Amino acid sequence: MRLLLPIVLFFLSSCASTQQQIDLKDAEIYYNRGVAYVEKGEYDQAFAGFTKAIEINPRFAKAYYYRGVIYAGKGQQDQAISDYTNAIKINPRFDEAYNDRGVIYAGKGQQDQAISDYNNAIKMNPRFYEAYYNRGVAYATKGRYEQTISDCSKAVEINPRFAEAYLGRAVAYYFRKEYNRSWEDIKKAEELGYKIPPKFLEELRKASGKEN
Helix, strand or coil: CCCCCHHHHHHHHHHHHHHHHHHHHHHHHHHHHHHHHHHHCCCCHHHHHHHHHHHCCCCHHHEEEHHHHHHHCCCCHHHHHHHHHHHHCCCCHHHHHHHHHHHHHHHHHCHHHHHHHHHHHHHHHHHHHHHHHHHHHHHHHCCHHHHHHHHHHHHHCCCCCCCHHHHHHHHHHHHHHHHHHHHHHHHHHHHHHCCHHHHHHHHHHHHHHHEE
């Protein structure tokens, strides 16, 4: 009789474990379905898939992250921040969630919070060139152009074909009145097929006294 209770507990535990595995598998199916919808540009269906995955497995960090991406795309900033934050709580090393939350904070004018998130993204992934660029933009809004130049330089060191970083550095050089360097970066961005905003080109021409 003494063996009965442990055997029953083992049986119940095994059943619970099996059910948990089934639930996690179902969550993965809904998540994968959501990713497929994202790739097709069907964001409402993707949103439903990620939400269902979260309902089944509330600790599904990637599902929170991708749902946050959809919220961000819809301009629902607070909801995006909430989902990115949940993803980070579950996976404190989620570099993309830090970066994307930083972008939302920057859009809300909260540059210090944005920089903090970019710092964490870079800490988790030192070759995250988009995070360097984003941090450089945040520094530029604070007038810290030396840091902007440093971060954009790091971004193009990692990815020499990252045109946005050349433009970001060109803008920083412009504000530092280093116009020749600004033109050099403009040319690099253009060589990569990036269309420079006409307004910036006009201001650079006026300030530098040069056409290109």
